[in-house]
Amino acid sequence: MNTKPWSLPTRYLVLGLLILLGAIGLWYIRTVLQPLIIAAFIAYLITPIVNYLDRKTKLSRRAAVNLVFFITIIFVVGIPATMTSLFFAEIQRIISDITNVINQVIGWLASPHSFAGNTFSFGQAAEQLIQFRSSMLAPLTENAFKLLEQTSLGALWFVVVLVAIYFFLSHWPNLRDGFIASFPSDYQAEIWQLYLRIRAVWMNYLRGQILLMLIVGVVFTVAWFIIGIPGALVLGLAAGLFTLIPDVGPFLAVVLAASVALLEGSTWWPSFPHLGVVLVVASVYLVLIGIKNFWLRPLIMGRSVHMPEALVFICIILATVLWGILGALLVIPAVVSLAVIFNYLRRRALGMAPFADPDPEITKHLPRSKSRPGAVPPKGKA
Numbered sequence: 330m331n332t333k334p335w336s337l338p339t340r341y342l343v344l345g346l347l348i349l350l351g352a353i354g355l356w357y358i359r360t361v362l363q364p365l366i367i368a369a370f371i372a373y374l375i376t377p378i379v380n381y382l383d384r385k386t387k388l389s390r391r392a393a394v395n396l397v398f399f400i401t402i403i404f405v406v407g408i409p410a411t412m413t414s415l416f417f418a419e420i421q422r423i424i425s426d427i428t429n430v431i432n433q434v435i436g437w438l439a440s441p442h443s444f445a446g447n448t449f450s451f452g453q454a455a456e457q458l459i460q461f462r463s464s465m466l467a468p469l470t471e472n473a474f475k476l477l478e479q480t481s482l483g484a485l486w487f488v489v490v491l492v493a494i495y496f497f498l499s500h501w502p503n504l505r506d507g508f509i510a511s512f513p514s515d516y517q518a519e520i521w522q523l524y525l526r527i528r529a530v531w532m533n534y535l536r537g538q539i540l541l542m543l544i545v546g547v548v549f550t551v552a553w554f555i556i557g558i559p560g561a562l563v564l565g566l567a568a569g570l571f572t573l574i575p576d577v578g579p580f581l582a583v584v585l586a587a588s589v590a591l592l593e594g595s596t597w598w599p600s601f602p603h604l605g606v607v608l609v610v611a612s613v614y615l616v617l618i619g620i621k622n623f624w625l626r627p628l629i630m631g632r633s634v635h636m637p638e639a640l641v642f643i644c645i646i647l648a649t650v651l652w653g654i655l656g657a658l659l660v661i662p663a664v665v666s667l668a669v670i671f672n673y674l675r676r677r678a679l680g681m682a683p684f685a686d687p688d689p690e691i692t693k694h695l696p697r698s699k700s701r702p703g704a705v706p707p708k709g710k711a
Contacts (some may be wrong), residue, residue, distance in 0.1 A: 363655060364486050368493030370659065372501070373531060375401055379498055394498045402491065519683045522675050526684075527666045530634055534662040537633030541626060542569040549582070552613050556606065557597030558590050572621075574654060579621075583614040632664045 355362070375397055382393035439452060446617020509520050536590070553561035564586045571578030590606040597607075627638040627645070641661055648660035673683055 348402060364490045365493055366655065366659070368490045369488075369497055370496035374492045374535065376498065376501070377532075377535075381467060390502075391499065394495070396494050398498060401494075418477075488699060516597045519673075523670070526669050530665045530669065531662050534630070534635045534665075537629045538573060541621075541629050541635075542572050542630075544625065545572045545579075548617060549586075552617060553586055553610075556590075556609055556613065557595035558586055558606070558610065559593045559596060564589065574658070579614075579618050583610065583618075586610050586614070630661050634661055636661065636665060 379390070379393045379397050382388050382396065384561045386393070389398070396701035432698055505524070509517055510522065512520050546566050547563075549568035551564025553564050558564060566581070567585060568579065571582045574581075579700055587607050587610050590610045591603050594603040595606045623642070627641040630636070631638040631641045644664055645657050645661045648656035652660075676685070679682055
């Protein structure tokens with residue numbers, strides 16, 4: 330059946346309404362978008378492994394997805410689950426040690442002491458310390474279990490994240506191909522190039538993150554070894570791995586190191602007070618984390634995505650204030666991706682070529698036989 334095509338103003342009007350309705354819909358469901366964003370980011374992190382298995386082995390993509398997905402579940406769910414009881418047991422032990430030290434100090438302050446023939450009483454300081462013990466330290470263990478209970482209440486969201494990760498891993502090629510195929514055939518080739526340029530931004534960002542994790546892991550391992558903390562290698566590797574989570578990750582890493590220092594002290598200076606070792610650990614952490622946040626991270630991320638280091642630092646700070654940890658983690662590749670899209674739209678709106686210069690790193694991923702409109706990337710390219 331032949332139908333009369335819509336006029337140009339009608340098409341623009343309908344397109345504008347669709348964009349407006351889409352924006353309103355996203356605004357109303359904004360509270361549930363965060364788990365999906367987390368799932369998409371995790372899927373992005375492990376997709377290169379799926380692609381490698383898909384290209385280099387005889388496994389189908391579905392088999393590669395299943396293998397990588399279940400290994401990820403083992404690391405994300407299994408290991409923390411087995412360490413939960415040990416973690417809370419260590420917290421209780423640390424709290425008990427701190428309480429014993431405070432009790433000893435209270436006992437010393439409560440008794441009068443004579444110095445050079447003069448008697449001094451510190452009863453008021455002892456009362457304040459007793460109040461601190463009652464109001465702060467006593468509920469810590471109870472609050473730790475309340476935190477575990479609140480975390481378990483979020484199990485439903487955790488299941489949603491797991492299902493979304495599997496969906497993105499399994500269906501991303503189809504989603505990508507379907508989205509690009511929705512454009513007119515004359516524009517599909519340049520949309521492919523736009524997609525590959527954005528993909529290159531995120532892959533460069535991933536490589537920068539891996540480099541940052543390696544540097545932080547090595548530096549903290551050396552630092553803890555010099556201080557003499559038992560398990561310096563494991564604690565250093567944990568610090569490097571936790572670097573993936575801005576602010577919170579490094580803090581958790583230093584809490585682990587400080588806990589070990591409080592319980593075990595230093596292997597190089599056994600007679601040195603454990604609390605003194607904790608203070609040394611905290612001081613070294615503040616220095617190293619300051620160097621990482623103010624110099625190393627902006628430098629690596631800026632060079633990875635070709636963005637000025639000062640602008641990287643500003644974006645990370647603003648994203649942390651506005652959107653928290655997730656914003657700080659994703660702001661750099663998101664900003665650069667938006668810049669790539671904006672530049673493409675600007676050039677097309679001005680009647681220019683979609684891209685200023687051909688990028689050899691991009692064009693080499695386009696199959697020569699399928700570089701025409703509607704081209705699809707080779708097997709395994711995501």
